[in-house]
Amino acid sequence: MADFRLGIDDFSASCRLHLGVNPQSGALYVFINRNQTMVRALRFDGTGFWLMTKHLSKGKFCQWPSPNVN
Template identity: 70%
Template sequence: MIHLTADTHILIAIEPADFRQGIDGLAATCRYKLSVNPRSGTVFVFINRNKTMVRALSYDGTGFWLMTKRLSKGKFQNWPSSNKSIEQIIAKKLRKLLCDNDPLWEKTDPLY
């Protein structure tokens, strides 16, 4: 289980990733393109080219987790843009980034 807290180290890849690759391909992207150790405990977040799907990769000490969120309709509108290849964010900002596309989210989740 992955617990996102205020202390969770989260890095977002700015450029879209090829989602045909699985855990090993995304771990290689972390290591060789982003120059970060994929086994560091950091949560790495990637978006696909169409901005309809997000994947998060994390290593918990015993193995990798690969999580996917695919939108039923629409696109992730507020994906960060930068001249850097990765950007560090906090868990609260990631939650907002992933859930803002759902207009009912604020009404249905009392913890938001």
């Protein structure tokens, strides 16, 4: 889960610091909010980052994987 008040720079920093990946790799990184009503996807296309948002007007994303807790 991610804090959806954050912007592109913060999401790319989260990829580096928390996931240990390079956000400029071209992979798609998808985050969900706590209520599971919104997802954000971050992708680097070679010239800059895209931050896409999907917000459900009804219901929740019910098939989302649960976080790994160590």
